[in-house]
Amino acid sequence: MKNMVNGSTESRKAVVMTVTKGGLTQALIRFTDSSYSGTTMLTVERPGKDNLQYLYLPSVGSPRQIEGSDRENNFVDTDFSNEDLGGSRIADYNYKRLADQKTGAYDCYVIERFPKNSSSKYSRHVVVIDKATMIPLNIQFYGRSGRVVKTMRAGQIRNIGNSINIPMYLEVVDIEKKRQTTLSVAAAEEKALNQGYFNRNRMSAKWAEQ
């Protein structure tokens, strides 16, 4: 995380595990250093409903289901919103396809999407998607004022096995607050996971992957 005004930065390490079953994803993220060490979040995708989110806080001792009315709110103290990190739902937007474009080496689709919710912070997003991997490479978030208020860029797409592609680099810039958060993936692999981890009652358990 970087404050673009005074240049101060802060970094944090985390382990992320995801499984996909029947097209629905469950994700775990745990901070492994800094004062947030041990803080763990579990996100469970549900068909046709909002994601379930649990946050385990070591000092509180038991996980809490967190319900924000707003997926556009930031994920903990980063500039990523919950939506940016996989919480977005197709049904929340109306879409319009724009002309394809080439972004660097990537051949891309460009779509414009408009939030259906009238109290959204945004008037529209312009999303540039890599045709090969279907990963969004660039999103411009237009505020209700009509100005770009936030941008997200992804890069260094890697294939880590069975048609699993992930960007090794994600960057969000909050133009209004002049802050930037970069997510760099140090290592990624596909492997068999202990699915028992994905249980709200076991969020404090130590992981072999840590």
Next chain:
Amino acid sequence: MIFIGVESENAYSKETLEYIKWIKEMVERLNWSFPAENISRELGLTGDESVKLIELVNQNEVRGKDELKSLLENPDRLNSEAFVENNAAKKISNAVKKVSLERVLELYKLPVNDIKSVLNIDYVRGEGDRFVVEKLIDPDKIDDNSVADMRGRVKSWNLYDKILFSSDDTLTVMSIEMNSIDINLRQKFNIEIEKRIKENPRSGLNVYIAGEPVVSDRVSSSTRSDLGWLLPFVLIVMVLILTAVFRHYEGVLFPMMGIIISIIWTMGTMVVLNIPMSMVSITVPTVLAAVASAYGIHFMTHYYMSRENSRYESSMESMKVSGLAIIMAALTTVVGFGSLATSDMTHIKNYGIITAIGVFYSLVVSIVFIPVFLMLRKSTKPHLKFVDKEYDSSDFSSRFLKFLRRYTGNRPGTVLAVSLLIVCLSIYGIKSIELSMNSMDFFQEGSDIKIAENHLNNKLAGTQILDINIESIDGTEVITPAVLEKIENFQKDITSKFSDVGKTISVNDYLKKMNMEMNGGKSEYNRLPDNAAMTREYMLLYSGDIDGVITRNLDKLRIHISIKRGKISDQMIIREYALTYFDEAFRSDNKVKVESSGFMDLIMEANSLIVEGQVSSLLLSLAVVAVLMALIFKSFSLTLISMIPLVVGIAMNFGVMGLLGIPLNAVTSVVASISIGMGIDYSIHFINQYRVSYAESDDIDTAVARTYEGTGRAILSNVVSVTAGFLVLMFSKFPIIQQFGGLIAFTVASTGFAAIIIIPAALKISGRPPKQ
């Protein structure tokens, strides 16, 4: 912060919320369209071009100013890189070059930073193992049920009381946080909001608009209505005075033409220099009318008094006798106003600069245009009665001057002793001068803004916001138990100690609420979390908008203090209390710095600047004027003598302020500096003529007598016209302008009379002939 209060019998009603929603959307729309409109107007671009320019700035501002400048000012790049069509690219780049990138960036800013109302405020609740942060109400589902739910929520958390709703349920308030934008733009924006609300009333709902930006901007906007009639009024007064002095249409017509020309030039210059009309600059035309009349009076008096018959010769003689004095008088006045340019307050600075320019115009007009007008006339020069009967005549001014001549000549010691006594009494009065910059002083009782401010301050926590920031020195977290504990005590202590402190809000209020909600809503948990780790994790859990009280990396806390509007001196005590509460030991133990900020802080700073500015501009103008006098008179004693009336006049100004309880504020503080510039004129005119007369007669008494005969009358007319000009300001609707006008009139008159009373006495006592 602008506060818009909506009042009804029951603020928890669908109608109230719908109206709040309408206002919010209206303000938002205005906010979003405002930059494009201003850019279009100021840069002469079409709507589409302005939108394009905004888009270009928006897309490229992160690349830095230099890059943005080189892109926007280069039509080829605009065309090739940003796909702006050729003609539009040329137009945009020319316009940007013309007004400068800085101005474009200023116009580009959105006026509103944030709008907070019942429609978007967070509510926190715990339910079993769920922790929910949601809005008080969904703005898309406003019905009787949801409103009733909302009322329950509001009542359940004390945080909202007096900030969002009044305790008696009749008022809800929306607060609009403004970005720091050009004061003219902000004013325009505020006026538009008020206008639209006024044009769209709802029955049963009263709207109150208040808060510091509205107050300061109203100050400047409603002054315009004053200008509309004060200017014609002062012109009429000048016509009457010139008529009384000269009793001939030429003596009225030419000085009046001079006055009007200088006012027009000055107002034009204001537009060219882009100096906005403010509470103080509103007085510029009136001040110029008064000042410019003086130069005309001196010139015309000496013109008529010339023994020459031809217009040309008389003009030349008048120029010889009074020209130097008029030039010096004008220059010192320019210095007096110009000294305000050292002020740190923009309005005062602008006022000083523009008036100094205006006075210079008056000088040019008086010594160039008036002689030209006179010479262009084909008819013979009229012969005026006062020229013949001057000294021995029975008109009032002649008798008065005769009396002064005798008295000062016979009892110079008494004159000086009495002057000294007046100065001493004034110094005694100075002690009770109060320093105050409450903008509400600007308004008369019963004005909209005063009613709104009073109402909102009565029903809510206060419209004055002071922030205390506690920031880590080394970038670490500041949410340690020691810091939070101290804040907790501070919030309690400051609220109980000062009745004007209506409310304080800090991160503690959120932490306590979360702690309670995390523990089944039990009230015994309405306390701070047990340790720093828990505090930190609570902050992680809170997904709502909390930026106002803590930064996301937890290194800076803010305590909001809402204060009822009152005397600035009382608010400064509150600030002092707050800053010393977090004492040195606390700061070093916790490695934090503690500072105040917020609009109130600015006002308080401005208030201290007044005193500093007052002293420095006063000293500066005194010094410059003294140097000018030394240059003209080339005599230490004459320089000293010329300064005495000034000292007496200024001392009396402050003395009267103290005795009448007129506070020292942004406007009244400039009186002294201005009075120096104008007051010294009388010394100049008097001593200048005295030297000429002494050279002819070689005798002090004769020289003084001739000076009374010659320039005494002009000085008297001058004092009357300037005083009357400033007294016109007492008919302003605004108490502060009344005080300003009254004080200057008083000070200038005192200095003028001091000059024709004290200078002869001092000359007599010093007994030394002037050097030639």
